[in-house]
Amino acid sequence: MISLNAKIPDGPLEKKWSRHKKEMKLVAPNNRRKYEIIIVGTGLAGGAAAASMAEMGYNVKSFCIQDSARRAHSIAAQGGINASKNYPNDGDSVWRLFYDTIKGGDYRSREANVYRLAEVSNNIIDQAVAQGVPFAREYSGLLANRSFGGAQVSRTFYARGQTGQQLLLGAYQAMMRQVELGGIKYYTRHEMLEVVIIDGRARGIITRNLVTGEICQHEADAVILATGGYGNVFYLSTNAKNSNVTAAWRAHKKGALFANPSFVQVHPTCIPVSGDYQSKLTLMSESLRNDGRVWVPCKKGDDRHPNDIPEDERLYYLEEKYPSFGNLVPRDVASRNAKLVCDRGLGIGETGLAVYLDFRDAIARDGKDMISAKYGNLFDMYANIAGEDPYTRPMRIFPAVHYTMGGLWVDYNLMTNIPGLFAAGEANFSDHGANRLGASALMQGLSDGYFVLPSTIGNYLADVKPGTRYGTDHEAFDSAAKKAQETIDRLLNINGKRTIIDFHRTLGRIVWDKIGISRTKEGLEEAISDIRSLREEFWTNVYVPGEKNNYNKYLEFAGRVADFFELAELMAMDALDRDESCGCHLREEFQTEEGEAIRNDKDYSYVSAWEFKDRNGVLEEELHKEELNFEFVELKQRSYK
Amino acid sequence: MSTNMTIHLRYWRQTGPTARGYFENRTLSTVNEHMSFLEMLDVLNEELQLDGTEPLEFDYDCREGICGSCNLVINGQAHGPKKGTACCQLHMRNYSDGDHITIEPPRASAFPVIKDLVVDRSAFDRIIEAGGYVSVKTGSAQEANAIPIQKNDADLAFDYAACIGCGACVAACPNASASLFTSAKISHLSHLPQGNVERSNRVVAMVEQMQEEGFGDCSNFGECEAVCPKEISIAAIADTRRDYVRAVIQG
Numbered sequence: 023m024i025s026l027n028a029k030i031p032d033g034p035l036e037k038k039w040s041r042h043k044k045e046m047k048l049v050a051p052n053n054r055r056k057y058e059i060i061i062v063g064t065g066l067a068g069g070a071a072a073a074s075m076a077e078m079g080y081n082v083k084s085f086c087i088q089d090s091a092r093r094a095h096s097i098a099a100q101g102g103i104n105a106s107k108n109y110p111n112d113g114d115s116v117w118r119l120f121y122d123t124i125k126g127g128d129y130r131s132r133e134a135n136v137y138r139l140a141e142v143s144n145n146i147i148d149q150a151v152a153q154g155v156p157f158a159r160e161y162s163g164l165l166a167n168r169s170f171g172g173a174q175v176s177r178t179f180y181a182r183g184q185t186g187q188q189l190l191l192g193a194y195q196a197m198m199r200q201v202e203l204g205g206i207k208y209y210t211r212h213e214m215l216e217v218v219i220i221d222g223r224a225r226g227i228i229t230r231n232l233v234t235g236e237i238c239q240h241e242a243d244a245v246i247l248a249t250g251g252y253g254n255v256f257y258l259s260t261n262a263k264n265s266n267v268t269a270a271w272r273a274h275k276k277g278a279l280f281a282n283p284s285f286v287q288v289h290p291t292c293i294p295v296s297g298d299y300q301s302k303l304t305l306m307s308e309s310l311r312n313d314g315r316v317w318v319p320c321k322k323g324d325d326r327h328p329n330d331i332p333e334d335e336r337l338y339y340l341e342e343k344y345p346s347f348g349n350l351v352p353r354d355v356a357s358r359n360a361k362l363v364c365d366r367g368l369g370i371g372e373t374g375l376a377v378y379l380d381f382r383d384a385i386a387r388d389g390k391d392m393i394s395a396k397y398g399n400l401f402d403m404y405a406n407i408a409g410e411d412p413y414t415r416p417m418r419i420f421p422a423v424h425y426t427m428g429g430l431w432v433d434y435n436l437m438t439n440i441p442g443l444f445a446a447g448e449a450n451f452s453d454h455g456a457n458r459l460g461a462s463a464l465m466q467g468l469s470d471g472y473f474v475l476p477s478t479i480g481n482y483l484a485d486v487k488p489g490t491r492y493g494t495d496h497e498a499f500d501s502a503a504k505k506a507q508e509t510i511d512r513l514l515n516i517n518g519k520r521t522i523i524d525f526h527r528t529l530g531r532i533v534w535d536k537i538g539i540s541r542t543k544e545g546l547e548e549a550i551s552d553i554r555s556l557r558e559e560f561w562t563n564v565y566v567p568g569e570k571n572n573y574n575k576y577l578e579f580a581g582r583v584a585d586f587f588e589l590a591e592l593m594a595m596d597a598l599d600r601d602e603s604c605g606c607h608l609r610e611e612f613q614t615e616e617g618e619a620i621r622n623d624k625d626y627s628y629v630s631a632w633e634f635k636d637r638n639g640v641l642e643e644e645l646h647k648e649e650l651n652f653e654f655v656e657l658k659q660r661s662y663k
Numbered sequence: 664m665s666t667n668m669t670i671h672l673r674y675w676r677q678t679g680p681t682a683r684g685y686f687e688n689r690t691l692s693t694v695n696e697h698m699s700f701l702e703m704l705d706v707l708n709e710e711l712q713l714d715g716t717e718p719l720e721f722d723y724d725c726r727e728g729i730c731g732s733c734n735l736v737i738n739g740q741a742h743g744p745k746k747g748t749a750c751c752q753l754h755m756r757n758y759s760d761g762d763h764i765t766i767e768p769p770r771a772s773a774f775p776v777i778k779d780l781v782v783d784r785s786a787f788d789r790i791i792e793a794g795g796y797v798s799v800k801t802g803s804a805q806e807a808n809a810i811p812i813q814k815n816d817a818d819l820a821f822d823y824a825a826c827i828g829c830g831a832c833v834a835a836c837p838n839a840s841a842s843l844f845t846s847a848k849i850s851h852l853s854h855l856p857q858g859n860v861e862r863s864n865r866v867v868a869m870v871e872q873m874q875e876e877g878f879g880d881c882s883n884f885g886e887c888e889a890v891c892p893k894e895i896s897i898a899a900i901a902d903t904r905r906d907y908v909r910a911v912i913q914g
Contacts, residue, residue, distance in 0.1 A: 070801070073801065074800075074801040074802075077800045077801055088724060088730070088732065089722065089732065089783070089784055089785070090784065090785070090787065090788050090828065091788070092731070092788075092791075092828055093724055093725075093730040093731060093732050093828075095724070095725065095730070097725065097729050097730050098725045098727055098729050098730065107807070107808075109808065144807075145802075145804070147807045148804040148805065148806060148807045149799075149801060149802075149804045150807075151804065151807040151857070152797065152799040152803070152804035152805065152857055153796070153797050153799055153804075153857070154796075154797045154820070154824075154851065154852050154855050154857045154858045156817050156818075156820040156821040156824050156851070156855065157817070158817070159811075159812060159813075159814045159817045160814065161814050162811060163811025163812050163813055163814065163817075164808050164811055165807055165808055181821060181824075182821060184729065184825065187729055187825075187827075188821075188824060191824065194791070195791060195795055195796035195797070196796060196799075196801070198788060198791045198792045198795065198796060199792070199796045199798060201788075201792050202792040202793065208788075210785065210788075233777055262724040262725040262726070262730060263723060263724055263725075263726060264724050296697045297695055297697060297698070299695060299698050299702050299705065299706055300702065301699070301701070301702050301705055301726060302726050302727075304726075304727050305727075403727070403728070403752070406745075406748065406752055406754065407699075407752070407754070409697070409754070409756060472801045472802075473801075473802075476801065521709055521712050521713065523705070523709060524709075565712055565713075565715075567711075567712050567716075567717050567718055568717050568718075572678075572679070572778065573720055573777050573778040573781060574720075575718070575720055576708075576712070576718055
């Protein structure tokens with residue numbers, strides 16, 4: 023029987039983490055070198071954890087699918103990272119960052135986790151600055167801040183529009199230092215395919231060497247998955263092309279619970295889709311909403327040049343509907359309202375699936391130079407992709423899938439229900455509830471990697487006898503490796519007629535249409551049956567090219583798409599279970615006339631944690647509920663009016 | 664609406680590191696001006712697979728010009744014709760109907776071919792390993808605002824820190840030198856007080872590692888700066904040379 027004990031420490035909210043740190047068991051420095059820790063993924067969470075744990079003296083094995091740790095998808099984060107330093111003296115505090123985050127998540131996350139996140143946020147900025155991360159600065163030489171959606175204070179630290187890149191390079195460089203010092207064994211172009219569990223504990227992983235195709239066994243005392251989110255289940259998303267759910271999903275199939283799979287963030291400011299060949303969507307930082315004004319023409323089918331549409335014929339729908347937050351409402355609210363105006367036929371462009379983001383007034387107020395200094399690289403990127411100049415013509419934007427709040431279920435120590443298996447960063451579900459606020463993904467990844475896991479891993483390892491080795495010839499390694507190889511062989515032997523990308527694109531359309539910005543019971547049920555029949559066809563009619571013992575990108579994709587099929591079905595089941603609207607999850611049956619979410623705290627104030635069951639070849643998922651208790655904040659209907 | 668273009672492709676095929684490579688030709692007739700260059704290659708790969716042949720392998724990930732995975736040499740130019748643009752951000756509107764395009768991997772002995780257009784750039788990781796960091800452990804940092812840094816210095820450091828490690832500089836250099844990559848990291852860190860402490864050790868270790876990896880030396884051709892998708896200034900190399908000489912003389 024699975025027990026969902028979140029292991030949240032007792033005591034007042036602001037004392038929980040410090041008290042837990044005081045009470046956790048430690049591993050002495052001379053014993054740390056006797057432990058091996060596997061860390062899969064080298065983004066902010068995985069990279070930071072690998073560097074920090076190696077510095078402490080643990081033996082770390084770090085794996086990534088890219089050709090270098092520096093390419094993990096954290097690198098693409100643009101806007102910034104939150105911290106409650108309160109340098110601008112505008113009333114920020116740990117409490118307020120905590121409160122904004124838990125409210126932003128629509129009260130579907132744990133108070134204790136979110137408070138800890140707000141608490142360590144300041145250490146992250148200190149750490150990054152010490153590593154040489156070139157954050158934006160004022161003329162005083164001190165750090166600059168800007169505001170971001172969902173907050174009424176300026177608490178976001180940034181490095182132009184490349185904050186993720188700079189923070190990741192900081193973590194990567196710290197990692198490389200440990201590679202040189204021997205603390206980290208570094209495996210690039212390796213994909214994790216299975217977790218190995220012995221006597222109920224995670225004891226290793228099976229990987230595929232993506233260059234040679236070799237299936238490899240790696241043993242360790244603990245395994246950390248920092249493998250990112252699953253936004254690519256939608257095919258089109260802002261995620262990098264190689265981002266995938268495989269590591270987390272294979273762990274799920276070995277017993278790790280998957281939490282809140284239907285909680286997917288759709289980012290409001292992306293460049294709209296232009297055609298079928300499109301392989302990904304490009305996000306433009308939400309910081310643009312600080313100065314850009316979002317609008318559509320008041321009249322349906324108004325195809326005049328946007329600059330020719332007079333002020334009184336423009337509908338600034340966010341400013342009108344949400345006077346106190348205006349264009350800075352949280353992402354879910356901004357995305358949903360973009361969809362609403364497009365559903366009313368007010369969308370712009372050939373597809374009618376876009377709205378304007380206009381800098382005319384900001385340029386008139388601050389001058390082109392000032393706007394260019396703030397957003398120059400984003401404007402260039404837009405001009406390059408869309409082929410239009412945003413300084414003289416409003417940008418066209420539309421929401422796109424961006425981040426997944428759901429992920430592997432973890433307790434307060436970031437450990438899954440499988441002892442010794444941890445999950446960090448976007449791969450876990452822990453801190454963002456039903457909606458993530460801008461500039462908090464970087465914060466969570468680095469919080470998990472630099473400050474939480476290095477403490478909690480010791481607490482776990484203290485109970486594992488140092489030097490316990492079963493050997494990679496143990497039966498559990500053998501059978502896991504066989505299973506990984508069998509899946510690959512099966513895929514290569516189908517020899518069907520439809521390409522992998524064709525299947526993925528079709529799956530993505532189903533998921534976007536029916537498990538996207540808004541959901542209905544009927545649509546979700548249809549989604550489940552559509553996904554099942556497409557999955558059946560996949561396993562009989564997909565064409566996987568090439569060989570297994572060679573570099574073969576499409577073979578990698580085939581395995582990932584196979585996992586996306588199963589995940590997609592679970593997402594629909596989860597959305598179907600939740601008869602309420604909260605954060606990103608809008609069930610059309612549960613909304614106000616204005617399209618605002620109606621939460622049901624009485625019945626749905628829980629984390630849904632799904633257990634994978636294979637009943638004679640039929641995949642089933644069993645729901646477990648972790649009730650969320652709010653002791654310190656009062657649950658309110660979110661209002662950004 | 665945009666119309667379809669016909670593009671004649673000539674691309675490098677190589678089955679493995681030691682295999683003999685060759686060019687293969689194929690004409691695509693459904694190229695759209697809004698496609699990115701890599702999306703055009705996706706279309707190529709769909710066609711190849713529907714013909715039952717192996718797709719063309721090339722490296723990519725973010726497709727927004729920041730991860731540095733893509734590194735194609737297009738008609739002899741690293742990342743193709745558009746200045747300051749990685750090839751994943753290059754759009755087909757930069758080409759015309761009937762164009763011939765040749766695609767090769769970056770050619771450098773320090774970047775051995777893995778397959779087709781995919782090369783091994785692990786040498787870059789080893790250069791960073793040699794010293795491309797500040798030796799600060801997690802938890803030992805002081806308050807972030809304790810050391811003010813002049814805005815100009817921070818901005819300059821950022822300009823160098825923007826390097827995405829794609830290797831275009833190596834591909835473009837007649838000597839296959841990694842001087843711009845190496846110097847960008849050295850200059851990033853040496854313009855900040857946090858990085859200045861280890862300045863001498865860093866420059867010697869990184870420059871020597873670069874040489875050990877088999878990259879050539881810099882002869883001031885300036886090709887690297889011209890192709891860099893982040894437009895990193897060659898001034899970094901001058902900084903590095905000065906620092907290197909100073910470090911070696913001072914011992």
